[in-house]
Amino acid sequence: MDPSAVNYNVTIDDFDSVLTYADQSVWTTPDPSAPGFNPNTSPYMRGTYHETETEGAEVSLNFTGPAIYIYGGVGPSYGAYEVEVDSKDKLRGIAYRQGGGDRPSLLFGTDDLTFANHNIILRNLGAQGLGGGGNFMLDFLLATVQLAPAGATVTNKTYEETDPAIIFKGEWGHNTGPQFSGGGTTYTNEDQASFELSFRGSAIYVLGDKKNDHRIYSVVLDSKPTEFYNGTSGCGGAFGLTCEQQYPTIKYFASNLDDSEHKLTLTNFAGVNNSFFDLDSIVVAIPSQYAPRQLSTSDSPFVTSFNTGGVNGTVTTSNTATGTSAGGSVPTNTTSAAGSSLLMMSNPLLLFVLAAVVLLRPGGR
Numbered sequence: 001m002d003p004s005a006v007n008y009n010v011t012i013d014d015f016d017s018v019l020t021y022a023d024q025s026v027w028t029t030p031d032p033s034a035p036g037f038n039p040n041t042s043p044y045m046r047g048t049y050h051e052t053e054t055e056g057a058e059v060s061l062n063f064t065g066p067a068i069y070i071y072g073g074v075g076p077s078y079g080a081y082e083v084e085v086d087s088k089d090k091l092r093g094i095a096y097r098q099g100g101g102d103r104p105s106l107l108f109g110t111d112d113l114t115f116a117n118h119n120i121i122l123r124n125l126g127a128q129g130l131g132g133g134g135n136f137m138l139d140f141l142l143a144t145v146q147l148a149p150a151g152a153t154v155t156n157k158t159y160e161e162t163d164p165a166i167i168f169k170g171e172w173g174h175n176t177g178p179q180f181s182g183g184g185t186t187y188t189n190e191d192q193a194s195f196e197l198s199f200r201g202s203a204i205y206v207l208g209d210k211k212n213d214h215r216i217y218s219v220v221l222d223s224k225p226t227e228f229y230n231g232t233s234g235c236g237g238a239f240g241l242t243c244e245q246q247y248p249t250i251k252y253f254a255s256n257l258d259d260s261e262h263k264l265t266l267t268n269f270a271g272v273n274n275s276f277f278d279l280d281s282i283v284v285a286i287p288s289q290y291a292p293r294q295l296s297t298s299d300s301p302f303v304t305s306f307n308t309g310g311v312n313g314t315v316t317t318s319n320t321a322t323g324t325s326a327g328g329s330v331p332t333n334t335t336s337a338a339g340s341s342l343l344m345m346s347n348p349l350l351l352f353v354l355a356a357v358v359l360l361r362p363g364g365r
Contacts, residue, residue, distance in 0.1 A: 001066035001111045004150035006287065009069075009142040012061065014050040015210055015234035016250040019061055019141075026054040029234050033211075033244040043103050044139050046247050048234060049073070051137040055126035059138060062119050064256050064295070067111035067144035070122065073137030075101020080125035081136050083108045086118055086301040092125065096132040104139040111144065112303050114296035145255040147202050148287030159197060159282040161186040166282070167196045170268075181207070181248065181281040188277055189213075191270035198263045201284035202292070203255040206266065207248040208278040212240050215275035219252045220265045227252075231277060239273045248280050259290040 001007065012018060014029065021027060027050045030037065039047025050059065051073065061068075070083070078095035085091070093107060124136035147154045159165055160182035161174070168186075170193025176184045185208070206219070214231035229251065235243035252266065268277040 001113075001115075001144065002146065002150070005146045005291075006148040006150075006152055006154055007067075007144050007146050008154075008285075009144055010063075010205075010250075010253060010255075011045070012141040012143060012250060013045050014048055014138050014140060015046070015245045017210070017229045017231050018063075018250050018253055019059055020230070021050070022058040022060070023054075024232065024234075026057045027052045027059075031235050031243050032246070033242065039247075045071075045104070046245075048245070049104075049137055049139045050234065051135055052124055053133070053135045055124055055134060057124045057136065058121055060119060060121045061141060061143070062117065063143040063145070064115075064117050064254075065143055065145040066113045066115050067109075067142075068113065068118070068120055069109040069142040069144075070107045070120075071104040071139045071141070072107045073101060073135070073139070074105045074107075075099070075132075077101060077133035077135045078137065079130055079132060079134040080128040081107070082121075082123040082125055084121040084123065085113075088299075088301055094128075094130060095136065096130040098132075110302070113301055114298050114303055115146075115293045116296040116298070116301070118301060145203060146293060147255065147285050149289055149291035152287045152289040152291075154202070154285050154287045157199075157201070157284045157286055158182070159199075159284070160184065161279050161281065165197060165199075169194045169196075185209070185278055185280045187279070188268050189270050189274045190268065191274075192267060193270075193277075194265060194267040195279065196263060196265045197282055198261055199284050200259065200261055201286045202257050202290060203285040204253070204257070204262075204264060205250060205283040206252040206264070206279070207283065208251050208280045209244060209246045210234065210249050211244040211276070211278075212238070212242045213273070213276050214278070215239075215271060215273065216269040217251075217277050218267045218269065220267075221254055222262050231275070239275070251279075255285075256292050256295075258292045 029050050030048050032048055037047060074095045074097045076098060081093050081095060083091045095107065122138060127134035161184060170188055170190040172186045172188045172193065174184060174186050210231060210233040212233045217229055217231055219227050233243040233245060
């Protein structure tokens with residue numbers, strides 16, 4: 001990672017659609033639309049988390065950048081887990097503790113990834129004879145991206161859903177209220193309804209709420225291959241007006257873009273249930289100077305070779321890769337590994353505790 005560059009952490013919550021749960025039915029989570037739900041009284045990011053007792057349950061993330069930090073649960077009910085990087089390296093960790101279990105802790109972190117497109121898979125390995133439970137819990141991730149070279153500045157431009165730069169096709173409805181960015185949001189349940197935005201910037205975020213009446217949508221950025229995402233809310237379950245997360249979730253994110261004009265197209269696939277897609281806003285990071293990184297072609301996802309066979313080893317920490325995301329606050333002092341990978345498993349002195357306080361956005365479709 002280039003510490004002199006403008007590096008930002010993108011906060012990826014457990015509800016965000018950029019995360020892919022291989023089988024969402026084996027995970028449980030608090031329902032953010034349930035009566036009495038209050039994220040301000042929870043130690044977890046936005047008041048939610050994903051927990052599973054199923055051995056082999058997986059969740060994955062694709063991102064472009066040099067660093068990743070994963071936060072989740074530790075305590076007597078948790079067991080072993082695995083972090084698989086680019087289908088090449090598998091690092092095993094232990095979340096079991098005799099005590100604790102009421103705060104998110106850093107499970108894995110590294111700033112030693114090559115600058116490339118990476119795929120991270122988190123996998124529950126169960127109890128593994130550790131003497132405790134076999135659960136695994138994910139709270140949120142921080143993915144570090146480079147927005148600009150050293151010495152540059154970055155500003156965010158927010159496109160509200162009413163901005164004429166966003167070109168809609170198909171039928172889109174509109175909600176208004178103080179809970180939405182800019183006072184409004186737009187939604188569709190028409191099959192193949194879409195919107196386009198042409199923009200200049202080094203990164204782009206698409207934000208919106210989630211509910212169990214959301215399903216598949218696609219995103220095309222420039223001439224890149226079509227990407228498909230599942231907009232079903234974090235609770236999973238049957239199709240319906242349930243489990244709404246009104247805090248803006250990340251529907252799509254891309255970075256390391258050059259100074260040319262880009263075009264993003266998002267399309268709703270309503271299917272037989274006439275499923276919805278909701279757009280709150282689009283945020284583009286605009287640097288004063290562009291310097292997109294050349295992606296690494298290394299066979300290894302890590303810059304420095306290290307032993308991936310166990311959970312013990314020398315761990316170093318540093319305060320690097322700080323910043324903010326479009327979707328909310330992130331820690332300003334992120335524990336990271338300087339030139340190494342960090343597995344937070346067996347040493348309680350290395351636990352990183354974060355209490356996230358966010359505002360619930362009431363109302364909506």
